[in-house]
Amino acid sequence: MDWVRGETLGRGSFGTVNLAIPRVKTSASSGTSTPQLMAVKSCCASNFASLINEKSILDEFRDCPEIIQCYGDSYSYDNGEKLYNVFLEYASGGSLSDKLKNSSDRGLPEIQISNYTKGILRGLNRIHKKGFVHCDMKLQNILLSQDGAVKIADFGLAKRIGQASIGFELRGTPLYMSPEMVAGGNQGTPADIWAVGCLVAEMATGAPVWRSTDMAALLMKIGIGDEVPEIPANFSAEGKDFLGKCFIKDPTRRWTAKMLLDHPFLASCQDEDDDIPPPLKDAQVEGPSTSPRSAFDFPDWTSQQSSSLTFSITSTAESSSWFPGGSGSKFGAERVRELVSDQQPDWSVSDDWVTIR
Numbered sequence: 579m580d581w582v583r584g585e586t587l588g589r590g591s592f593g594t595v596n597l598a599i600p601r602v603k604t605s606a607s608s609g610t611s612t613p614q615l616m617a618v619k620s621c622c623a624s625n626f627a628s629l630i631n632e633k634s635i636l637d638e639f640r641d642c643p644e645i646i647q648c649y650g651d652s653y654s655y656d657n658g659e660k661l662y663n664v665f666l667e668y669a670s671g672g673s674l675s676d677k678l679k680n681s682s683d684r685g686l687p688e689i690q691i692s693n694y695t696k697g698i699l700r701g702l703n704r705i706h707k708k709g710f711v712h713c714d715m716k717l718q719n720i721l722l723s724q725d726g727a728v729k730i731a732d733f734g735l736a737k738r739i740g741q742a743s744i745g746f747e748l749r750g751t752p753l754y755m756s757p758e759m760v761a762g763g764n765q766g767t768p769a770d771i772w773a774v775g776c777l778v779a780e781m782a783t784g785a786p787v788w789r790s791t792d793m794a795a796l797l798m799k800i801g802i803g804d805e806v807p808e809i810p811a812n813f814s815a816e817g818k819d820f821l822g823k824c825f826i827k828d829p830t831r832r833w834t835a836k837m838l839l840d841h842p843f844l845a846s847c848q849d850e851d852d853d854i855p856p857p858l859k860d861a862q863v864e865g866p867s868t869s870p871r872s873a874f875d876f877p878d879w880t881s882q883q884s885s886s887l888t889f890s891i892t893s894t895a896e897s898s899s900w901f902p903g904g905s906g907s908k909f910g911a912e913r914v915r916e917l918v919s920d921q922q923p924d925w926s927v928s929d930d931w932v933t934i935r
């Protein structure tokens with residue numbers, strides 16, 4: 579496809595996103611007819627594998643209205659550097675994160691939140707049904723079309739359900755991380771639901787669910803403590819109950835996308851033509867693992883500087899009953915103690931917070 583690179587729309591950890599204008603209306607390599615305006619995500623050689631993986635997952639979701647569409651790919655040269663380009667549906671409405679930042683009030687109206695949430699859950703249900711976990715659900719990754727419809731984007735961290743994370747990788751953004759992910763490195767479909775709860779609460783208050791800037795203390799709170807994110811006081815009873823279902827610490831008891839789509843919180847925006855695929859049977863939660871999978875169990879944290887995180891554990895952590903294998907919390911607590919005393923993980927800053935890759 580012959581195309582021209584337009585203005586920069588944004589930058590992520592793996593590449594840059596620009597407008598792409600096809601010179602002649604034609605078909606990209608996927609065979610899908612291309613629109614007049616697209617977004618193009620481009621990366622250099624070191625990130626080819628990651629973007630190729632993202633494209634291959636997006637290809638599984640052709641014609642899913644709540645998921646950003648992929649129109650094909652190409653290689654190009656820019657100042658002698660080889661780039662891999664993936665052509666995407668252009669979401670001209672920006673992200674939900676932008677929408678929240680631009681709102682004059684603190685938070686969005688509840689009816690708007692429930693409408694967005696319904697679109698998100700419909701998309702997520704399709705993702706889970708196909709056997710994938712998104713692994714990076716956050717407001718920045720929920721884009722909006724010109725008419726305000728939700729488009730789930732950024733599958734750069736997505737994986738197949740049950741697929742082991744390479745090198746015990748800790749994926750996602752700490753603010754949205756589920757307890758089982760922090761404590762056990764267990765990132766199945768329930769982890770996406772926890773993240774949905776976080777972003778719904780964030781839309782309601784205009785602020786992230788966790789306020790802590792002490793990363794180690796935050797991970798400890800999420801992974802080991804009984805605390806769950808605060809439920810917005812200004813939410814309706816249905817909204818509060820909905821969030822309660824997302825914030826069930828035990829991932830085997832947490833509601834699925836399919837279940838949440840039937841929750842009364844979304845009743846007022848239920849469409850006539852709902853066609854929700856059935857949930858996965860066996861794949862909702864990955865089984866217990868004897869391998870070290872905890873966030874605190876990394877053999878390979880990148881140590882950048884010493885003793886920069888200050889944190890103390892004041893009580894003896896109990897094993898969490900929901901944790902697969904039952905002994906992860908104690909181990910996690912010990913690991914945090916080691917971690918904060920002389921190591922700092924490789925936190926890369928993204929949009930006022932950190933994303934772990």
Ligand SMILES: Nc1ncnc2c1ncn2[C@@H]1O[C@H](COP(=O)(O)OP(=O)(O)OP(=O)(O)O)[C@@H](O)[C@H]1O
Pocket residue numbers: 587588589590591592593594595617619646666667668669670673714718719721731732734928933
């Ligand atoms: N299809 C699209 N249409 C319009 N804008 C887009 C599109 N895809 C991405 N963008 C913009 O480009 C930015 C970068 O997107 P990208 O998916 O690379 O990374 P990110 O989600 O922001 O960051 P990270 O990959 O680090 O999580 C987004 O925040 C968004 O503003």
